[in-house]
Amino acid sequence: MFRSTIGRLAVAVGLALAGSYTSLSGQAPAPAGAEGTGPAVLGSGSFSPIIASLQKTMQFYALLGIEVPEGSTTEARPYSNNQRLHSMLGTNGASERHLGARVPGGIGLEPIEFAAIDQRPAKPRVQDPGAVTLVLLVRDVDALLAKATQAGVPVLTPGGKPVAQANRTRSVLLADPDGRPVELRQVDPLPQTTAPATSNVIGARLTRTVADTGKTAQLYRDSLKFTFEGANTFAGDRDLAALYGVEAQVRRSVMVAPGGRMTIELLEFKGANGTPLRTRIQDPGTARMQLTVRDLPAVVEMIKASGSLVTTTGDRAVALPPNLMGVMLPDADNLYLTLLERCTDCAPRDAPLEYTATGKEPWFGTWKLNPSKSRYVNGFKGARTSVTQVQFWEGGIRYVTDAVNAEGVKGHTEWGAKFDGKEYPVTGVSAVDAYMVQRIDDRTYTVIAKKDGRRTTLSTATISPDGMTRTVRQTGTQVSGRDVNNTLVYERQ
Numbered sequence: 503m504f505r506s507t508i509g510r511l512a513v514a515v516g517l518a519l520a521g522s523y524t525s526l527s528g529q530a531p532a533p534a535g536a537e538g539t540g541p542a543v544l545g546s547g548s549f550s551p552i553i554a555s556l557q558k559t560m561q562f563y564a565l566l567g568i569e570v571p572e573g574s575t576t577e578a579r580p581y582s583n584n585q586r587l588h589s590m591l592g593t594n595g596a597s598e599r600h601l602g603a604r605v606p607g608g609i610g611l612e613p614i615e616f617a618a619i620d621q622r623p624a625k626p627r628v629q630d631p632g633a634v635t636l637v638l639l640v641r642d643v644d645a646l647l648a649k650a651t652q653a654g655v656p657v658l659t660p661g662g663k664p665v666a667q668a669n670r671t672r673s674v675l676l677a678d679p680d681g682r683p684v685e686l687r688q689v690d691p692l693p694q695t696t697a698p699a700t701s702n703v704i705g706a707r708l709t710r711t712v713a714d715t716g717k718t719a720q721l722y723r724d725s726l727k728f729t730f731e732g733a734n735t736f737a738g739d740r741d742l743a744a745l746y747g748v749e750a751q752v753r754r755s756v757m758v759a760p761g762g763r764m765t766i767e768l769l770e771f772k773g774a775n776g777t778p779l780r781t782r783i784q785d786p787g788t789a790r791m792q793l794t795v796r797d798l799p800a801v802v803e804m805i806k807a808s809g810s811l812v813t814t815t816g817d818r819a820v821a822l823p824p825n826l827m828g829v830m831l832p833d834a835d836n837l838y839l840t841l842l843e844r845c846t847d848c849a850p851r852d853a854p855l856e857y858t859a860t861g862k863e864p865w866f867g868t869w870k871l872n873p874s875k876s877r878y879v880n881g882f883k884g885a886r887t888s889v890t891q892v893q894f895w896e897g898g899i900r901y902v903t904d905a906v907n908a909e910g911v912k913g914h915t916e917w918g919a920k921f922d923g924k925e926y927p928v929t930g931v932s933a934v935d936a937y938m939v940q941r942i943d944d945r946t947y948t949v950i951a952k953k954d955g956r957r958t959t960l961s962t963a964t965i966s967p968d969g970m971t972r973t974v975r976q977t978g979t980q981v982s983g984r985d986v987n988n989t990l991v992y993e994r995q
Contacts, residue, residue, distance in 0.1 A: 538796070539796075540796070540797065540800075541795070541796060541797035541800035541801050541804065542727060542760070542795065542796045542797070542801075543726045543727060543728070543759065543760050543793050543794070543795050543801065544760060544761065544793075544794045544795060544796055545759065545760055545761035545763060545793070545794045546759035546760075546761060546763045546764035546791065546792065546793055546794075547610065547791075547792030547793065547794065547840075547842070548602065548609070548610035548611060548612040548791075548792055549609055549610070549611055549612070549636070549708060549764070549789070549790070549791050549792075550600070550611070550612045550613060550614050550789065550790040550791070550792075551611070551613050551614075551634075551636070551678075551680070551682060551788075551789055551790075552613075552614050552615075552616070552781075552783065552784065552785060552786050552787065552788040552789065552790065553613045553614065553615055553678075553679070553680050553786055554615065554623060554679070554680055554786040555615060555679060556574075556578075556579060556599055556600070556601060556613060556614075556615040557574070557575065557576075557577075557578055557579075558679040559613045559615075559678065559679055559680075560574040560575045560601060560603065560613075561575045561679075562655070562678055562679050563603050563611070565649065565650065565653055565655070566638060566646065566650065566684075566686075566703060567606065567646070567701055567702050567703040568603050568604070568605055568606070568611065568638075568703065569603060569604045569605075569606060570601070570603045571601055571602070571603070574601050574603075579599045579601065580599065581597035581598060581599045581617055581618075582597065582598055582599060583597050583923065585855045585923055585940055586820055586821065586822055586823070586849070586855070587822070588815075589814065589815040589816070589820045589940070589942065589948075590814050590815075590819075590820040590822065590828045590829065590830055590840070591783055591813075591814070591830060592783065592813040592814055592815050592830065592960070592977075593616065593619055593783060593784055593957075594815055594938075594940060594948050594950050594957070594960055595618070595619065595938055595950035595951075595952060595957035595960065596616055596617065596618050596619035596784060596957050597616070597617045597618045597619075598614055598615065598616050598617070599614075599615050599617075600612055600613060600614040600615070601613065605638065605703060605705065605706040606695075606696075606697035606698060606701040606703050606704060606705075607639075607695035607696045607697030607701070607703070607704045607705045608638075608639070608697075608703075608704075608705040608706035608707075609706050609707075609763065609764060611636075614790070616783075616784040618955055618956055618957060619784050619956055619957040620784075620956055620957070620958060620978070620979040621784050621785050621786065622781070622782075622785050623680065623785060623786040623787055624779060624781050624785055624786065624787030624788070625680070625681035625682070625787055626682070626711075626779050626787055627748075627776070627777075628675075628683055628709075628711060628746045628748060628769075629711060629746070629748045629750065629771045629774035629775070629776040630711060630776045630777050630778065630779055631711050631712055631713035631776055631777075631778040631779065631835050631836075632710075632711065632778055632779025632780075632781075632835045632836035632837070633683070633710070633711045633779060634682075634708055634709070634710050634711075634789040634837065635675075635682075635683045635684065635685055635708065635709040635710075636678075636682075636684045636685070636706060636708060637684075637685040637687055637706060637707045637708065637709055637767070638684065638685065638686050638687065638703050638705075638706050639687055639688075639689065639693065639695075639703070639704050639705040639706060639707070640686050640687065640688050640702050640703055640704065641688065641692060641701075641702050641704060642688065642702055643664045643672050643673070643674060643686050643687070643688040644664065645702060646686055646702050646703075647663070647664060647674050647676075647686060650676055650686075655676050655677065656676065656677040657674065657675070657676055657677075658675040658676060658677050658683055658746075658747075659673075659674045659675040659744075659745055659746070659747070660744070660747040664686075664688070665741070665744040665745050667741040667744075667745065668741055669689070669690075670689070670690035671687060671688065671689050671690070672687075672688045673685055673686065673687045673688070673745050674686050674745075675745055675746065680786045680787060681787075682787065685709065685745075692704065693705065707764075707765040707766065707767065708764070708765070708766045708767070709766070709767040709768075709769060710766055710767070710768050710769070710835065710837065711768075711769045711770070711771065711776065711835070712768050712769070712770050712834075712835045713770070713778060713834065713835060714770065714834075715732060715753050715755055715768060715770045717808065717834060718755075718757075718768060718833075718834070718835070719732070719755070719757075720808070721804070721805065721808045721833060721834070722757050723757065725804040725805075725807075725808075726760075726793075726801070726804065726805075727760055728757040728758060728759055728760065729757060729758040730755065730756070730757045731755060731756050731757075732753070732754065732755020732756065732768065733753055733754055733755060734753075735753065736751040736752065736753045736770075736772050737751060737752065737753075738751055738752075739751070739752040739754075742769070748771065748774050749773075749774075750771045750772060750773045750774035751771070751772040751773055752769055752770065752771055752772075753769075753770040753772070754767070754768065754769060755767075755768045755770075756768065759793070764791070778835070778836070779835070779836045780836060781836060783813060783830070783838050788836070788838065789836075789837055789838065790830075790837070790838040790839075790840060791837060791838070791839055791840070792839075792840045792842060793839055793840070793841055793842070794841075794842050794843070794844075795841050795842065795843050796843065797843075798819055798827055798829065798841055798842075798843040799819075801841055802819075802829055802831065802841065805831055805833065805839065805841075806831070808833065808834055809834055810831045810832055810833060810834065811831060812829060812830070812831045813830050813831055813832065813838070814828075814829045814830050814831070815942060815948055815960065815962055816942045816943070816946050816948075816962055816964070817962075817975075819843075821845070821848045821849035822842075822849055823849040823850060823851040823853065824847075824849060824850060824851050825844055825845055825846065825847070825848065825849075826842050826843065826844060826845065826848070826849075827842070827843050827845050827848060828840060828841065828842045828843075829841050855923060856921060856922045856923065857921035857922075857940075857941040858897040858920075858921065859894060859897050859898055859899065859921060859941075861894035863944070864944075864945055864965040864969045865892055865899070865945075865947060865963060865965050865972065866892050866893065866894055866899075867891075867892060867994050867995070868889065868890070868891050868892075868994070868995040869889070869890050869891075869892065869972050869992035869993065869994060869995065870887075870888070870889045870992060870993055870995050871884075871885060871887065871888035871889070871890075871905075871990060871991070871992055872991045872992065872993050873885070873886070873887075875991035876988070876989060876990045876991050877988065877989045878988045879987050879988065880984060880985055880986070880987065881984075882984070882986065882988055883907075883908035884908065884988070884990070885905045885906060885907050885908065886906045886907065886908065886910065887905060887906045888903060888904070888905035888906075888992075889903070889904050889905070889995070890902070890903040890992065891903075895918045896918070896920060897920055897921070898918060898919050898920030898921055898922075898939065899918065899919065899921075899939060899947075900916070900917070900918035901915070901916065901917055901918070902915075902916050903915045903916075915928075915930055915931055917931075917937055919937050919938060919939045919949075920939070921939055921940060921941050921947070923938065923940065924938065925937070925938050925952055926938070933951070933953060933958065933980065933981045934951045934952065934953055934958070935952055935953050935954065935955075936951075936952045937949055937950065937951060937952070938950040938952065942962070945964055945965040945966075945967075946962065946963065946964045946965070947962075947963055948960060948961065948962045948963070949961040949963070951978075953981050957978065958978055958979055958980060958981060959976055959977065959978035959979070959980065959986050960976070960977050960978050961974050961975070961976045962974065962975045962977075969994065970993065970994045971991065971992070971993060971994070972991075972992040972993075972994070973989065973990070973991055973992075974989070974990040974991075974992065975988075975989050975990075976988040976989075976990065
């Protein structure tokens with residue numbers, strides 16, 4: 503443990519990260535303080551920046567002295583189409599690849615690259631609510647900066663060299679391959695660390711820009727029980743102005759995740775013309791953090807109470823082999839939180855991903871759209887009438903739809919697909935080349951639309967307990983680029 507002073511804020515921080523950290527593939531650490539009852543965050547896992555190129559990111563990490571897997575800087579890794587993982591992320595029909603890296607003496611990093619799905623890269627500035635900066639604690643900032651600049655890494659700090667800050671700290675801001683800020687920070691005296699003596703990097707933390715410190719504290723301190731220290735007032739900050747090149751008043755605070763593995767410095771700017779980040783999980787520039795929890799449904803409700811919506815397909819936890827339940831949702835400042843809870847034999851590794859329908863599932867039948875109960879956003883105009891026959895077909899489903907769109911044009915479509923994770927071509931639908939279907943549970947399945955090899959929209963159909971209502975939540979992006987977030991309500995005929 504060591505004491506780190508940031509301005510007038512001081513907080514105890516544990517740099518050592520013992521054991522394996524939580525990974526995207528579902529390997530969670532045994533959380534500290536797991537005893538007890540009631541909903542709680544038990545610990546933090548890895549931090550995941552969403553990136554455009556896994557190989558370039560690993561090359562950047564290796565250059566800075568972050569520990570990366572052998573061969574990751576020279577070899578392209580294969581993409582994964584794990585259905586359960588993508589259901590948790592809400593990216594069904596897409597592909598992803600990720601690797602684990604480790605900051606010497608510090609946290610685990612797990613950059614994720616998505617493919618086969620619509621993406622809109624973002625380059626958040628430090629003053630933008632939602633921006634997350636990786637802070638590397640180093641022994642010699644000048645030596646590491648010289649190494650980085652020689653390799654062509656852009657320097658974001660005005661003047662291109664480290665700036666002196668309070669408490670004998672010197673820092674400089676670099677840009678990673680996606681334009682995301684990364685801070686190199688040298689403090690005096692150096693903190694205790696478990697990093698090897700030969701490593702210049704000796705630890706890490708994160709800096710987040712938030713829109714409202716008070717609301718952030720309500721969620722993380724009051725509900726999720728993070729340790730929280732902070733200032734109540736805004737003040738001019740010459741140190742940050744020199745480091746970031748942003749002239750504004752700032753309110754600083756620090757929070758530490760239960761277990762002490764993740765320390766996050768918070769900045770709230772006033773007068774900096776920041777633009778809140780509103781990205782999707784697949785967009786480069788997005789960030790994701792893993793938390794292990796107890797009583798997952800209750801913790802989800804805590805976060806939803808702050809205004810968040812679950813992005814996991816089906817709006818509920820997904821079983822991840824061999825012993826985890828996982829769900830994802832963003833906080834108010836666009837940090838995506840993956841919540842994981844241990845379970846017993848909830849998803850055996852040999853559990854089949856494919857599903858063969860029997861014809862007795864509650865989604866089969868004839869369904870008529872109820873426009874008055876349906877909800878459309880972003881200027882989308884729903885159909886005037888639509889009747890869909892969901893038929894049993896070769897262990898899968900077959901759709902036969904007759905509709906009249908908002909302009910009064912009649913349409914008829916037919917297509918079929920099996921629950922085997924494969925794409926089935928469709929004709930007569932200009933915005934779709936193929937459909938995929940996946941079973942989520944006994945009352946829920948998804949229809950994934952593909953165009954030119956990329957996922958466009960995801961339609962999650964849920965049958966009511968009485969079997970009389972079919973609610974379809976449509977999300978994603980149309981071929982035109984317009985976002986989709988509609989809820990369609992059908993009634994059994």
